[in-house]
Each structure stands twice: as structure tokens, then as C-alpha cells.
Amino acid sequence: MTTINIMLPKEITDRHQLPMHERIGYGMVALxxxxxxxxxxxxxxxxxxxxxxxxxxxxxxIGGLMVILPRFRQLPGIKNNGVMTSGLTRRGLLAWMLxxxxxxxxxxxxxxxxxxxxxxxxxxxxxxxxxxxxxxxWFLYGTLYTVAVLIMGIRMLAKYRHSPYHLVRTASxxxxxxxxxxVLPAILVRLHSHEFYFHYFWPLKPDxxxxxxLQALFASDDKLIVFMGFWTVMMSFxxxxxxxxxxxxxxxxxxxxxxxxxxxxxxDPFRQNSDKSLKAWKAERWIVHGVxxxxxxxxxxxxxxxxxxxxxxxxxxxxxxxxxxxxIGSLFSGVIGVGFYPIMGSRVWCRFGCPQAxxxxxxxxxxxxxxxxxxxxxxxxxxxCSTYCEMGIDVxxxxxxxxxxKRASCVGCGVCASVCxxxxxxxxxx
Amino acid sequence: MHVxxxxxxxxxxxxxxxxxxxxxxxxxxxxxxxxxFFSRPALMYIYMGHLEFEHTKPYEDHFWxxxxxxxxxxxxxxxxxTARSITMNNGSTLTYxxxxxxxxxxxxxxxWPGQNLRGVHGFTTLQDLAAIEASSxxxxxxxxxxxxxxxxxxxxMLHARGIDVTxxxxxxxxxxxxxxxxxxxxxxxxxxxxGIDIRYNTELRSIDGTExxxxxxxxxxxxxxxxxxxxxxxxxxxxxxxxxxxIAVQRGIVVNEFFETSAPHVYAVGDCAEQNGIVxxxxxxxxxxxxxxxxxxxxxxxxxxRDVFYNSAKFFDxxxxxxxxxxAKLDGVTSIVWQHAHKDRFLRIVHRDGIVCGFNALGLRLxxxxxxxxxxxxxxxxxxxxxxxxxxxxxxxxxxxxxV
Ligand SMILES: Cc1cc2nc3c(=O)[nH]c(=O)nc-3n(C[C@H](O)[C@H](O)[C@H](O)COP(=O)(O)OP(=O)(O)OC[C@H]3O[C@@H](n4cnc5c(N)ncnc54)[C@H](O)[C@@H]3O)c2cc1C
Ligand code: SF4
Ligand code: SF4
Numbered sequence: 001m002t003t004i005n006i007m008l009p010k011e012i013t014d015r016h017q018l019p020m021h022e023r024i025g026y027g028m029v030a031l032x033x034x035x036x037x038x039x040x041x042x043x044x045x046x047x048x049x050x051x052x053x054x055x056x057x058x059x060x061x062i063g064g065l066m067v068i069l070p071r072f073r074q075l076p077g078i079k080n081n082g083v084m085t086s087g088l089t090r091r092g093l094l095a096w097m098l099x100x101x102x103x104x105x106x107x108x109x110x111x112x113x114x115x116x117x118x119x120x121x122x123x124x125x126x127x128x129x130x131x132x133x134x135x136x137x138w139f140l141y142g143t144l145y146t147v148a149v150l151i152m153g154i155r156m157l158a159k160y161r162h163s164p165y166h167l168v169r170t171a172s173x174x175x176x177x178x179x180x181x182x183v184l185p186a187i188l189v190r191l192h193s194h195e196f197y198f199h200y201f202w203p204l205k206p207d208x209x210x211x212x213x214l215q216a217l218f219a220s221d222d223k224l225i226v227f228m229g230f231w232t233v234m235m236s237f238x239x240x241x242x243x244x245x246x247x248x249x250x251x252x253x254x255x256x257x258x259x260x261x262x263x264x265x266x267x268d269p270f271r272q273n274s275d276k277s278l279k280a281w282k283a284e285r286w287i288v289h290g291v292x293x294x295x296x297x298x299x300x301x302x303x304x305x306x307x308x309x310x311x312x313x314x315x316x317x318x319x320x321x322x323x324x325x326x327x328i329g330s331l332f333s334g335v336i337g338v339g340f341y342p343i344m345g346s347r348v349w350c351r352f353g354c355p356q357a358x359x360x361x362x363x364x365x366x367x368x369x370x371x372x373x374x375x376x377x378x379x380x381x382x383x384x385c386s387t388y389c390e391m392g393i394d395v396x397x398x399x400x401x402x403x404x405x406k407r408a409s410c411v412g413c414g415v416c417a418s419v420c421x422x423x424x425x426x427x428x429x430x
Numbered sequence: 431m432h433v434x435x436x437x438x439x440x441x442x443x444x445x446x447x448x449x450x451x452x453x454x455x456x457x458x459x460x461x462x463x464x465x466x467f468f469s470r471p472a473l474m475y476i477y478m479g480h481l482e483f484e485h486t487k488p489y490e491d492h493f494w495x496x497x498x499x500x501x502x503x504x505x506x507x508x509x510x511x512t513a514r515s516i517t518m519n520n521g522s523t524l525t526y527x528x529x530x531x532x533x534x535x536x537x538x539x540x541x542w543p544g545q546n547l548r549g550v551h552g553f554t555t556l557q558d559l560a561a562i563e564a565s566s567x568x569x570x571x572x573x574x575x576x577x578x579x580x581x582x583x584x585x586x587m588l589h590a591r592g593i594d595v596t597x598x599x600x601x602x603x604x605x606x607x608x609x610x611x612x613x614x615x616x617x618x619x620x621x622x623x624x625g626i627d628i629r630y631n632t633e634l635r636s637i638d639g640t641e642x643x644x645x646x647x648x649x650x651x652x653x654x655x656x657x658x659x660x661x662x663x664x665x666x667x668x669x670x671x672x673x674x675x676x677i678a679v680q681r682g683i684v685v686n687e688f689f690e691t692s693a694p695h696v697y698a699v700g701d702c703a704e705q706n707g708i709v710x711x712x713x714x715x716x717x718x719x720x721x722x723x724x725x726x727x728x729x730x731x732x733x734x735x736r737d738v739f740y741n742s743a744k745f746f747d748x749x750x751x752x753x754x755x756x757x758a759k760l761d762g763v764t765s766i767v768w769q770h771a772h773k774d775r776f777l778r779i780v781h782r783d784g785i786v787c788g789f790n791a792l793g794l795r796l797x798x799x800x801x802x803x804x805x806x807x808x809x810x811x812x813x814x815x816x817x818x819x820x821x822x823x824x825x826x827x828x829x830x831x832x833x834v
Contacts, residue, residue, distance in 0.1 A: 075624065078747075080478070081478050081479055081590045083480060084480065084482050085479040165826050165827050375799075376797075376799050376802065377740070378798055380472070381440070381472075382472035382481070383472055383486050383488070384472075384481065386485070397488075419480075422742045422743075422744070423742065427826065
């Protein structure tokens with residue numbers, strides 16, 4: 001019997017050497033990251049925050065743009081050439097190194113902030129300008145996050161610019177991250193001494209509905225802060241179901257949410273690494289709904305505790321909430337969610353861990369007009385849609401049977417429809 | 431009952447799945463190319479690095495056991511239609527109650543001098559792909575012979591890997607034997623913009639070289655240097671096994687409207703079958719054949735009636751869809767054409783005496799159901815134009831203001 005060589009040799013990338021401007025650009029980003037780390041040890045760099053800021057945030061921005069902007073000159077259209085043969089995008093050494101670096105960053109940020117040293121000085125100039133206060137580690141994190149979303153967002157715009165849906169959607173997440181997650185909270189701190197994110201609600205931010213925070217909001221003399229109380233209750237219980245009924249969960253997950261913003265921009269090069277197997281789908285349903293049950297119970301407990309004056313449950317509910325914060329908030333969403341981007345794809349947290357996504361998903365599946373429709377028998381079963389679905393949905397298994405796709409986890413990113421070479425898929429709110 | 435299927439392409443696999451949905455028969459698929467079904471049209475995406483081979487398998491490996499479809503990775507060398515048995519290259523035999531031939535098609539070579547040189551490739555099988563991959567190492571320049579659907583895929587994939595491509599097209603415009611002139615011209619210009627060197631009105635005379643390809647000679651006498659030659663001038667149904675076994679073969683394996691061949695209990699479907707003198711070398715047809723033959727084998731003996739024709743493809747960045755009949759020469763039909771001022775977007779609606787009969791779309795997505803329903807129902811073209819919005823299958827925010 002003839003044996004066949006199905007695993008084709010992986011040798012594409014070495015022949016396609018990176019063009020000079022890309023090499024310089026990547027070099028600048030790497031140098032910026034190195035200088036940022038160097039700042040942890042203090043020294044002359046951190047003595048001049050403006051210079052430190054320019055050499056880190058500034059340099060990486062210029063480097064990133066040097067790599068990305070020339071791509072606007074290429075002909076528009078899907079070009080996933082070499083995605084499966086490059087170590088960076090297909091779990092090679094580079095991907096692992098990047099994953100370890102991301103993970104290490106999160107571990108230090110959450111549990112060993114003392115090792116950040118004077119790194120926060122790098123964003124001091126920005127912090128003073130926006131908030132009128134020195135930067136702390138969360139502001140450092142927020143700034144890096146926003147810069148990543150913006151620069152990789154521009155990459156996203158270049159890559160998918162043949163598609164109006166992606167242009168609008170990407171612009172939306174970029175704006176949302178910049179305005180609602182970065183600038184507005186900073187200004188609120190400055191003017192009202194209260195940090196608030198208008199685009200996060202319970203249960204993604206569970207404490208927003210905890211009695212202590214709500215009472216504090218409603219008890220305030222500041223009208224804006226009272227409004228925040230109304231806003232958070234209204235969004236959690238009315239806007240989420242109504243908007244999801246009309247548009248599916250995508251209105252939030254791939255248009256507004258900050259985690260979605262990072263996944264849809266910085267995560268895009270890694271989206272193909274999500275697990276498509278039936279097993280993964282089973283695990284997903286258990287874990288994500290488990291998290292939802294956990295957070296609902298936690299919230300209920302805390303309210304009960306508060307109604308009974310804290311006597312019945314004692315300090316137990318507080319430690320439960322703390323456990324949630326540690327295991328779900330930090331470990332899952334940060335370390336695993338973002339740290340494992342290069343290995344497990346860009347939506348690990350959104351798919352397996354996010355309680356907001358679980359609620360939106362249940363609504364999407366049972367009470368929504370959103371679905372992905374398929375175009376008659378045009379599917380050639382090629383597998384592009386399933387491969388590039390960041391949520392690990394086996395889109396092809398529906399498309400090749402010509403049935404609509406109505407899955408709780410679909411974030412409506414629209415990439416399956418874009419990569420399909422036969423125009424089989426369409427996102428609709430019919 | 432034991433149904434044996436030869437060939438695990440889309441035709442054979444669809445037949446097996448259809449039978450499994452309707453009956454408890456024992457089903458065995460024997461195929462030589464790969465142990466599992468994969469999507470043949472996705473081969474180019476493996477080469478370009480968009481997909482890995484695993485991704486092109488439409489079903490996870492546990493699917494087959496769960497659905498009790500036995501898979502054998504072997505070549506069938508003989509069929510005994512009286513004893514109702516097949517013999518495989520590993521010497522083992524199987525007996526069948528019904529046999530489905532779904533042996534597909536292969537690249538047709540037209541006896542060009544030099545066609546056996548190293549670096550000359552057909553492009554239909556996994557083995558072809560592995561050979562192309564081996565030739566690509568260090569290759570700078572390739573010739574693609576033939577300007578059809580597989581030719582353009584070959585050009586795109588080689589180009590994506592940094593190999594310069596020259597395409598030899600016999601007609602005076604791209605795929606002009608199938609497409610009307612406007613469509614041909616738009617695609618030809620698009621390929622040129624991507625840097626493909628297309629030579630119209632050219633034909634291959636010979637492939638030159640001693641052991642490896644060094645270039646080609648055209649019928650005009652002109653020579654072009656190259657490291658690779660891709661033969662994309664068409665495919666030929668794989669009929670040798672049927673022929674050897676005494677089953678009637680013309681261009682393909684001859685079948686009636688029930689997909690029955692000249693031998694009892696033997697059926698043929700997909701690329702290898704010839705029905706009413708026609709061999710349809712299409713994924714969609716192969717799938718429809720498979721569904722139909724599955725029903726026939728399960729006792730639903732209705733004649734196969736072909737639905738409205740449709741097809742689709744992608745020429746680099748231009749998606750193409752067609753429904754019904756749009757003759758290349760536009761004989762006896764009237765066209766209504768819309769073309770975007772500067773983007774690669776084009777729509778042609780064809781009608782005969784006011785009754786719509788076909789659509790061609792480039793860079794636009796049409797809704798298959800609606801277009802096919804209009805054609806089936808012999809809808810007046812004014813109704814189609816009035817309701818054209820219903821046929822829009824483009825993504826949201828896509829400006830669909832067709833100004834006819
Ligand atoms: C590169 C390429 C791109 C294409 N793109 C499109 C497209 O976009 N749209 C479209 O409609 N069509 C497309 N086609 C055509 C489409 O792939 C075929 O029409 C379809 O695959 C036919 O399916 P099939 O099941 O009849 O045969 P095949 O898929 O050819 O499968 C037949 C199988 O039988 C096996 N076999 C043959 N003889 C024996 C034997 N004696 N013993 C054991 N096994 C045997 C073969 O090894 C093969 O695996 C494309 C084809 C190619 C090559
Ligand atoms: S199914 Fe499509 S739209 Fe939904 S998440 Fe997957 S790729 Fe995005
Ligand atoms: S990408 Fe399109 S053609 Fe390919 S499997 Fe998915 S729906 Fe089918």
C-alpha cells in the first residue's frame with residue numbers, strides 16, 4: 001500500500017523573510033518591552049518619567065505602526081497565508097515564549113506587585129494628565145491594555161478592510177476601550193473621586209451589584225454617582241436582555257466589552273488555536289455555567305447576609321466573594337484568559353469562564369433573533385470557518401448540512417463569514 | 431445487507447451517511463488516497479498555510495465508529511460482479527449486496543512531451559499536493575497550464591508562497607469558454623493586479639528539461655523558463671477499475687437515472703459517473719448524487735432529477751456565484767448587468783423573453799434559495815428586479831444599492 005505524507009513539511013516562513021520595515025518595527029517593540037522591564041530596577045530611566053514613557057509606550061506604538069501601516073497598501077482580502085506554518089501563530093517556540101511572558105506579567109501584576117518596582121513611572125505623565133494623580137499598577141495595566149487594543153486594532157482594520165462589518169465593529173471596540181475603559185474612568189476619578197466603568201455590569205463585575213457598592217452609589221450627594229447606580233441596575237436587568245434579543249450577544253462581546261476588545265484585536269493572530277472538538281464544547285458548557293451559578297449564589301449570599309445584618313453568615317460570604325475575585329477574576333480571566341492566548345486561542349476566558357457571556361449566551365440561544373444563516377448547498381466543507389472561529393464552534397458541521405447556526409457561545413465576530421471562500425455564512429437579526 | 435462504497439470522497443461518504451440515516455445495513459467504505467474523508471477543494475488552503483490537513487476533515491475521527499461506518503484504507507483492484515465481491519491490493523476480499531463506485535477523477539494529461547519530468551504536477555489528490563510541496567522548495571517560477579477553476583487556485587497558492595506564476599490560457603480571455611466577456615475581463619484584470627502573468631491565446635507544445643523541468647515551449651515556439659509546471663487543463667473520471675471489471679464505461683461510468691451501472695447491484699456516483707452523456711465534475715453534484723443513490727439503495731426508487739444548476743468559486747479575492755444558465759456566448763438571452771464603478775463587483779441577470787433564467791455574481795453574495803426559486807418558478811424578470819433585495823446575502827453594512 002502506498003503510504004502518504006499527510007503532514008506536509010513546514011518550511012514556508014524561512015523563505016518569506018520579513019521585510020526590513022517589519023524587522024525594524026518588531027525590534028522597536030521588543031526594545032520597548034525590554035526598557036519597560038529595566039525600569040523595574042529604578043535608575044536613570046525612571047528618574048525622567050517623560051523620557052521613560054516615550055521610550056516604552058511611544059517606541060512600541062511607533063514600532064507597531066511601522067509593521068502594520070504598510071499593510072494598508074496590499075490588496076484587500078483574506079490573507080491567512082502561513083498562519084499554520086508559523087511558530088508564532090501555531091503553538092511553536094515563539095508562541096510558548098510569548099505565552100510565558102504574558103502569564104508572568106499577570107502573575108506579577110496580581111500577586112507580586114512589588115516586583116513591578118518603578119515600572120509604573122512609565123505611565124506617570126499620562127496618569128497626571130488624565131487623572132491628576134500618580135500612576136499605580138492598575139493604571140499601568142490599563143494603559144498597556146489600551147495601547148495593545150488600539151495598535152492591534154489598526155492591524156485588524158488593515159487585515160479585514162474589505163469587510164464593512166469588521167471596520168465598524170473593530171472601530172467600536174477600539175473606541176469603547178479608549179473612551180469607556182480608559183479615559184472616562186480616569187476623568188471620573190479626577191472630578192468625582194469615583195472610578196466607574198459604564199460598559200461593565202454584573203456579573204462580569206459582580207461587586208457592582210453587591211449591596212455595599214449599590215448603597216454607596218445611591219447614598220451619594222453627587223447626582224452622577226447616583227446615576228451610576230441606576231445605570232448598573234438598568235444595564236444588568238433590562239438593557240442586556242433587550243439588546244441581546246435584537247442583536248445577539250455580539251452587541252456586547254465583540255462590539256463593547258473590554259475582554260472582547262483585546263480578543264478581537266491582539267487575540268486575532270491566535271484565534272485559530274481554539275479547540276473545536278466535541279469534548280471542548282462539553283467542557284465549555286459545564287465550566288461556564290458553573291461559574292455563572294457560582295456568581296449568582298455568591299451575590300445572593302451577600303444580599304442575604306446584608307439583609308440579616310451580617311449576623312447569619314458572618315464573614316463567610318465575604319471570603320466567598322474574595323475567593324471568586326481570586327479564582328475567577330484574576331486567575332481565570334487574566335492569567336489563563338490572556339496569558340494562554342498564543343496557545344489556546346483568544347477567547348479562553350470568554351468561552352469557558354465569563355459569567356456575563358454565559359447569561360448573554362443563554363439569552364442568545366433561547367430569546368434572540370440573531371443567527372448565522374447558511375446559503376443553500378454552497379458549502380464545500382473546506383473548514384476555514386471552523387478553524388478561524390475563536391469560540392471553537394464547528395461552524396462547518398452546520399454549514400455543510402445547510403442549517404442555521406444558533407450557538408450560545410457565538411460572539412458574532414463575523415470572521416467565519418469573512419474567511420468562507422464560498423460566501424456561505426451570513427450574520428442576521430431576522 | 432452489506433453496502434460497500436469505493437472512494438471516500440464527498441459522493442461516497444454522502445451515500446454512506448444517507449444509508450446510515452435510513453437503515454441499519456452494514457456499511458464499508460474502501461478508499462486508497464487517505465484513511466479519512468477530507469475536503470478536496472481545501473487542498474490549496476493547506477499549501478498556503480491557512481489550514482492543516484486535520485482541519486479539512488469534515489468529521490472528527492470518532493464520527494465513523496459512532497455511525498457504524500467501517501473504513502478501509504486500501505485500493506480495490508478487482509470487482510467480481512457475478513460473485514458480488516471485491517478484491518483489494520492487500521489481497522483481502524469483501525462481498526457486497528450493493529456496491530457504490532465513487533472513484534472520482536484525476537488530472538488528465540494529454541501526452542505532452544516531457545510531462546513525466548520532475549516538477550510537473552497535476553493537482554487533484556493529497557499525493558499531488560505532497561509532490562507539489564516537495565517541488566516548491568527553492569522554486570522561483572511556475573507555469574500553470576489552463577485557465578479554469580483549478581488553474582486559478584494553483585496560481586493563487588503558488589503566488590502566496592512567493593513563486594512567480596505564468597498562466598497559459600488557450601482562449602482569448604480568462605475561462606472564456608464558460609464566462610461571458612465582462613466577467614472574463616474583470617477576473618483577468620484582477621489576476622494581473624495580483625501579479626499573475628497571464629498569456630492568452632497560448633497553448634503548450636512541450637515541457638522541457640532532462641530530469642527536472644527547466645521550462646516550457648508554446649505552440650508559437652516561444653519558450654518560458656520555469657521550475658514547476660502545473661497541469662490544470664481538466665480532470666478525467668477514474669474508470670479503470672470499472673472498465674477492467676466489465677462495467678460499461680464511456681467518458682465516465684455509464685449510469686441511468688437511478689445511478690445503476692450496467693452490472694446488477696452496482697451503482698456509480700460523483701465525478702466518475704456519466705448520466706445522459708454528461709459527467710459533472712462538481713462537489714455539489716457529487717453530494718447530490720450520493721444522497722440520491724443512498725435513497726435508491728434503501729428502496730426509494732425515484733429517478734434523479736437535477737435541480738437548478740449552481741456553482742461558486744473564488745478567484746483570488748473575488749467571490750463568484752452562478753445560478754441557472756448563463757451561456758458564455760449569451761446566445762438567445764438578454765442580460766441586465768450592473769458593475770461597480772471602481773470595485774470588483776458585478777451582477778448579471780439573464781432572461782429569455784422576460785423570464786429569468788440565470789445569475790452571475792462577482793464580488794457579491796446572492797441568496798441561493800431565492801435565486802433558485804425564481805428560476806424554478808420561471809419568474810418574470812421585472813419581479814426579480816423589483817424584489818432583488820431579497821436575494822442579498824452580503825454581510826451587514828454592505829451597501830447594496832443596485833442601480834439597474
Ligand atoms: C483542487 C480542486 C478544487 C476543487 N474545487 C471545487 C469547488 O470549489 N467546487 C466544486 O464544486 N468542485 C470543486 N472541485 C471538484 C470536486 O472536488 C469534485 O467534484 C469532488 O471531490 C468529487 O467527489 P467524488 O466523491 O466523486 O470523488 P473524489 O473526491 O475524487 O474521491 C474519490 C476517491 O476514491 C478513491 N479511489 C479511486 N479509485 C479507487 C480504488 N480503485 N480503490 C480505492 N479507492 C479508490 C480516490 O483515491 C479518491 O480518494 C475541486 C477539485 C479539485 C481537485
Ligand atoms: S461562529 Fe462565526 S461569528 Fe460566531 S464566534 Fe465563531 S467565527 Fe465568530
Ligand atoms: S468556510 Fe464556507 S465553504 Fe468552508 S466549510 Fe465553512 S461554510 Fe463551508
